[in-house]
Amino acid sequence: MVPGVAYFLVFHYGAFIGNAVAFKEYVPFDGLWASPWVGFENFDRMFGDPDFWHATWNTLFLAVLQLVFFFPVPLGLALLLHSLTSDLTRRFVQSVVYLPHFLSWVIVVALFQQVLADTGLLNSVLGQAGLHSVDIIGNPDAYPALVVAQVVWKDAGWGTIIFLAALMQVDEQQYEAAAIDGAGPWRRFWHVTLPSIRPVVILLLIMRLGDILSVGFEQMLLQRQSVGPEAGEVLDTFVFWQGIVGGDTGYAAAAGLFKGVVGAILVFAANKVAHRLGEQGVYK
C-alpha cells in the first residue's frame, strides 16, 4: 500500500501544491519556492488577455459541439447493437467498434490526414469523379466538424459498453408486459427502455460536464499547427504553449488552475441538479 499512497501524495497532492506558482513570478533559477509572490497579478493579466478568452471560447464551443454531436452516438449505437438478434454478429461488430479506442491520437490523426488531406483518399476519389477537391485538414472552418468526427470514430464504439450493460439489465418482463398491454416497438422503447437507462445516461452526462474543459488535449495539440491558433487553441493547449513552450510558467499555471476550478464547479453543479431531479448522480 505504501508505494501507492506515496505516489498519490507526491504526484497528485505534491503537484497540486505546485499550483502556488500561479501566484508567483516564476524565476527558473530561483526555483518554485524562492520565486517572488505576486498575488493575483497573473490572473489580472489573464483576464485582460484576448488570447486567453479566445482559447476559452474555442474550448466551450468544441465542448458543446461534442456534447451535442458525440454524446448521443454511443447511445444510438448501443441501442442498435442491442436490437441485433444474432449473438455472433453483435459480438463481432462490438469487437470491431471498440478497436479504434486503443489507437493513439497520433495514429488517429494520421489516419484522418491520410483519408482527408489534399492528396488523401477522399480527394483523389472526388478528383477521379471529376468533382472539386475539398480541403478539410488545415481548414479552420472545417476544424470543429473534423474534431468531432475524430472523436466519434475513435470512441463512439467504446462508449457503447456502459450503455449496453445498462440495456442488458432492463427487465425482460417489463417488455412483455408492455407488449401485452398493446405497446408497439416505439412505445416500448419510449416507456420501458429509455427510463430504465436514464440513471446511466445522467451519470455519464455529469462526468462529461466535469471534463468539458479538457476537450481532448492530445488531439488538439496534434492539430493546432495545421489550423492555426485562431481555430485550434483551447485552454489546455494555451497552458502548454504559454508555460512549457513559452516558459511563462506562472501565467500558464494560473490559466490551468482557472480551468481546474471551473471544471470542479461544473461537476458540483451538475451533481446538484441531478439530485434535484431525483437521480443519484456521481456521489451523494
Next chain:
Amino acid sequence: MEKPKPVTQVAKALAIVTILVMVFVPFLVIISTSFASNREVIANGGWVLWPTHPTLRAYEQVFEGGIVTKALGVSAAVTIIGTLASLACTTFLAYALSRPKVYGGKPILLVVLFTFLFPPGMIPAFLLVKGMGMLESYSALIVPVLINVFNLVVLRGFFQGVPEELYEAARLDGANDWQILWRVVLPLSKAALAVVGLFYAVSYWNAWFHASIYLESDHWPLQQVLRTYVMGGSQIADTGLSDASNVSAPQTMQMAVLVIATVPILIVYPFLQKYFTKGVLTGAIKS
C-alpha cells in the same frame, strides 16, 4: 416479441455495414500503401487501396536507419516495465483498500478519488518532474502516471467481489495478507488483471506527450517519432534515416511506421477483448 419488419432489418444491416467500412477502410489504406511500390503510390497520388506488386522495401528502409528501431525498443521497454510496475502498485493499493478493516482505508480512498475530480494541472506536474530531476530519464514516462484511478477502482471492485468466506478460510489456515492476495485473490481476478494490464499497456504504448516534453529527440518512443515524421511532415529521408539517393515514396515509409506502431495493439487485442465488458463493468457499476 414479434419479428422486426423487413424495412427495419435492412436499415440495420446497412447501418452496420457502413460502420464496419468506416472502421476498416482507413486501416486497409494504410496497410496497403505501406506494402505498395514506389511507382504505384506516385501513379495513384499518394495512396493505394490494394497493392498490385506488394513489396517490403519500405519496411527495410525504415529499419535500416535505426531511428525507428531504437524508438521501437524504447516503446517496448517503457511499455513492459511501466505495465508491470503500474499493475503491481495498483494491485497492492486496490487490495488494501478493498479490505474493510484496513487502517485509514476510508480517508485514503477519499484522498485518491478526489484526484479524479480535481487533477493538479499540467504546469505543476511539469515543475514537479523537473524538480525531482527526472528530466531526460525514462522514469519520467512511468513514475508520474504510475497509478490510474479508474483502473484502481476497477480492481478494488473486483477484489470486493471475492466472497468473504474465502478470506476467512485462508485466515484459518494461517495465511497472511500477502499469501491471501497471491494464492486466493489474484487467481480469481485474472479477467480484471488482464483488462487493467491491457489498459496500462495501451496507455504506455500510445504515450507521446510526456516524451515530447521530458526527453531529447534521440530517446523518443515510437509514437513521438511517428508524430514528428508522419504528421509533422518531416521527411524521414532528411534525417539520415536512409540513403537519399535510394528512397521509396515518403508515403510508403510513413505508412510503414504507422503500421509498426499499430500492429502490437492489433496483436494483443483479440486475446483480451473478451474480458473488456466484464472488467470494465465491475468497475463502473461499483464506483
